[in-house]
Amino acid sequence: MRGNFFGKMLSMTTFGESHGVALGVVVDGVPAGLDFSLEELQAALDRRAPGKLRGTTARKEPDTPEVLSGIFEGKTLGTPIAVIVRNTNQRSGDYEALKEEYRPGHADKTTIMKYGIRDHRGGGRSSGRETLSRVIGGYFASLVIPKIKVRGYISKMGPFVLSEAIPKNLWEEFSPYNFPDHSKTEEIEKYLVGLKTKGESAGGQISVVVDDCPGGLGEPAFQKLKSDLASACLSIGACVSFSYGLGEEMANVPGSIVSQSSANFGGIEGGISNGERIFLKVTFKPTSTLGKKAKAGRHDPCIVPRAVPVVEAMVKFVLADHFLRQSAYSN
Amino acid sequence: MRGNFFGKMLSMTTFGESHGVALGVVVDGVPAGLDFSLEELQAALDRRAPGKLRGTTARKEPDTPEVLSGIFEGKTLGTPIAVIVRNTNQRSGDYEALKEEYRPGHADKTTIMKYGIRDHRGGGRSSGRETLSRVIGGYFASLVIPKIKVRGYISKMGPFVLSEAIPKNLWEEFSPYNFPDHSKTEEIEKYLVGLKTKGESAGGQISVVVDDCPGGLGEPAFQKLKSDLASACLSIGACVSFSYGLGEEMANVPGSIVSQSSANFGGIEGGISNGERIFLKVTFKPTSTLGKKAKAGRHDPCIVPRAVPVVEAMVKFVLADHFLRQSAYSN
């Protein structure tokens, strides 16, 4: 009820403050008998981890997952899978100075409005660090739907705009910045370092393609697939928009044109997957740049590259949840 | 679990096919002792009702609500409030011809994928008619949060684009088309009739402003206020995008500029309402224009004018739900 729970048949309960003892997640509803790989889980976390990319946060944390339950002899037991990641880089010094500092666009002020108290050592529950729980959830979701392919990428970040909605090299490996055009990698790095130097920040857009998703996922009224995907994406800290298919462009194109290509519907008709490629797009706002926390350098000038695996994880989670839901009724 | 349930502390369970006996909703969680007005409920439904505007669907239904429970001597009892609206305009003739007709972008095909069966007399659960349940829900939500003001309006439809994000006459009455610029009413009417004549359709954008919303609503992780608002809006049939604050523009504006005005954050920081004006925007796609159903004339060439009260209702519902949630913890 306090919003730390996501999903129905596949669910995750997340916990942890950015500067507390640990963050973690309890993933429930993973069917029994699936193969678990700690290496793959670590690899999933590494894609999101800070301190790996030039131009991102200076905070370096190894993000080592510890599996506490639900796995036995390399297989899922069907019981809840608890995974924690300890915060090794806790703020030890004097953080009283941060107590009254409210970053614009951030949860600092609203957390006090809501709870009357907050862990002012960092972003608390509203820190980007919370997203590691989601990445863990996404890893387990991918075990549930091994045949469904999910790929996120940056379609826009500062001056970098992808020329096509869907890149040709979609299923090949991207640079760690998750921009499909490899020729831009160096420029991106320079751009991000430049932002950081200036104390500036930038937002951007991430697109996600889902292939090989079966038709029939999603409910016809409130938990439409698009509705749950939107909820999932907007639950990520800095995400400010969600659209699928033609998206906002739908306001400009007449129905006769829209109907000419089923791709315009983004793989979802009547809120239910139609078996075709799913296409969605989200926008992230620039990170908050003011205040002592920002100056201390422990922030990303642009969260977008590291947000890609988080968006992918949330999309996978929604699909896996709906896959299980649909299975219940279609035996 | 089948997605006909929405909300936590305030919830609605909706039911009904567009060409079945009746549609309706069970609204639960409305506190006891609130004043109920059948006239106001009827007025809310009338704003959504078909057949009232030139240029909209020819289907004429009175949409008369019948309250079955939860109200006694003009007051809410705190028990579930069931309201039904009978379908008076049922298709009586031969509808076998529609059985195999799948409208593009519509649920016709995906309903079969999902259930293997559908009520092919009409859109079934995926009909726009389902939204009357939401309008009823929104009416009761407004009883829960009488001080919070919610206003939706068309910001874009075909050639009609509102010049300002938020119109000056926001709290005055708009034309029935819900476009704030009254000088355009006749043109809009002509435009919609024109679309209909051509068998064409159009999408558009709806903006919503919320004033006097207390701070502290929304949860910090998965059920962020923005997340639940997105889910609510995207659960409306033809809605294809959601954004709040600067929205997609956030991908273009540097953080230093964004931070200069708190309005850019759309009243939500860290996923939690900050006590300022909330601003959000959604896009609707053009209605499906092909096929016999469309030709029969019982459709809207542009759903946007009638969608405004539906979007408002969903926004109110989310706010009322979060208002009650927050009340539980802040005594």
Add this chain to the structure above:
Amino acid sequence: MRGNFFGKMLSMTTFGESHGVALGVVVDGVPAGLDFSLEELQAALDRRAPGKLRGTTARKEPDTPEVLSGIFEGKTLGTPIAVIVRNTNQRSGDYEALKEEYRPGHADKTTIMKYGIRDHRGGGRSSGRETLSRVIGGYFASLVIPKIKVRGYISKMGPFVLSEAIPKNLWEEFSPYNFPDHSKTEEIEKYLVGLKTKGESAGGQISVVVDDCPGGLGEPAFQKLKSDLASACLSIGACVSFSYGLGEEMANVPGSIVSQSSANFGGIEGGISNGERIFLKVTFKPTSTLGKKAKAGRHDPCIVPRAVPVVEAMVKFVLADHFLRQSAYSN
């Protein structure tokens, strides 16, 4: 959240006051394509209906169900099934006299404590009449689990005590009083009429046997099958106890004896069905006998005979829900 919702994959939302316009239920999660029979639904309601048995309430209501949605051409659509039963026998006269009358053991007083308002024309939501929604739910549950056999019967009522825990004629038809020993029917009738004459009331016990339930239903921690069955039964108005297998006798028998027959575990081990016969027992308290409402004669001196189909319905509902849950994970 206000407790009018029951179940997960198969759920029911109930509504209605005993003296309001109608009572009803929205059953959701019934798979698509199942055969629906209005006659069978009516028959299920008739088993619970008042006014059919001598010695029960004088209130005569036909309890005619009207199906509003979710059924098309005799089949379930997979969409929510709304069914209502109108109250034809509404109290028309002066009921102000009842406003301050609180029956002992009844919800009259606590409803005021909770809501500050109540529909004092009758029991409101807490009336036994509310159970007709459950019987409707149970009918649809039986469509989901056609192979599972559920049978309830009176094992004790006043001086009538069944000599065996499980009668030999278990699957044969009982008398309308639901006591398996047919030779007692006349005596029971006399007994109940006698109670009524004296203004007395009695409680009793109902046992339920479930055969052909597959193993593996129920969750290992909080939603154990026994836990959900207990919740289901105790949610019936006058039910005051639940036990399964040996029940309270387990406090008297040493483990070595208990282990000798698996029947002692009542078909549930570790909270999960083991594929054997499930056996459970519930106790109902005597109905409230004081006050004007009782004197008016519109009450049952003993609710137990009419409670049998209600207990059966709730048991079926739990089993069908868990059947669907388990299906989701075991494909």
Add this chain to the structure above:
Amino acid sequence: MRGNFFGKMLSMTTFGESHGVALGVVVDGVPAGLDFSLEELQAALDRRAPGKLRGTTARKEPDTPEVLSGIFEGKTLGTPIAVIVRNTNQRSGDYEALKEEYRPGHADKTTIMKYGIRDHRGGGRSSGRETLSRVIGGYFASLVIPKIKVRGYISKMGPFVLSEAIPKNLWEEFSPYNFPDHSKTEEIEKYLVGLKTKGESAGGQISVVVDDCPGGLGEPAFQKLKSDLASACLSIGACVSFSYGLGEEMANVPGSIVSQSSANFGGIEGGISNGERIFLKVTFKPTSTLGKKAKAGRHDPCIVPRAVPVVEAMVKFVLADHFLRQSAYSN
């Protein structure tokens, strides 16, 4: 959905196998700003801990809780509180022999039926060890309802039967065996040691008294207070019955007598607390006594003494949850 989640406004998600890395719980919905005491949490766990009482299991585990989140500077943050307890006493040797051993009345066999796989090193999720998560949950529940007093005690165990339903020394300290008659402590110890020597086991009954509970808690239909209390108690491993007030005796006493004392209704009328003393009773079956695991001595011959704090914890949790629910609507 897999039954590891309990509660609405106050909820707990539990995880952990008895012989895995750790067990734990995520408690969500605890209001912000409440005082937390690690000592009191440890004391709560110690009441349940094994190896402290002669005549109970030989398994000795310190049960040291580690708080991972949700607490800052000794106060609750309003965010999810994750607490884990590591299993220090893991089975290191050869446990293959246990793979095919199914204890009667235990989850061994049904776990395989359900999941097709199990952690055969011990009881897995169905181990009594799982209850430590509940005790932690109960501790946090007690922070939410500091004024409500909850006391459990053994009313029957083997030859030891409490002479009164509610002992006079109710709010004084009992012996660690939780039997209110102190004069029996030595006999109880002898009895339990004797059981163990014989390889025998016993069940028993636990009664719970709740004082100072406000009226109005519990919902009128499905989530009646009695319904949720029953669900909570029956979700404890070996619990086989639940009753409140007069309980099964209600089948023997005529209504006129029952009505004479409101205590017979056990503090709950119409499913809602009436502000009077709440009284309930549960039965536990004897522990499984067969098989190698039993012989290895790592079991309790009678779980009842250690079950008392677990039952108390579950009762507290239900009350705290309903307290928060009711708060939401009664502002």
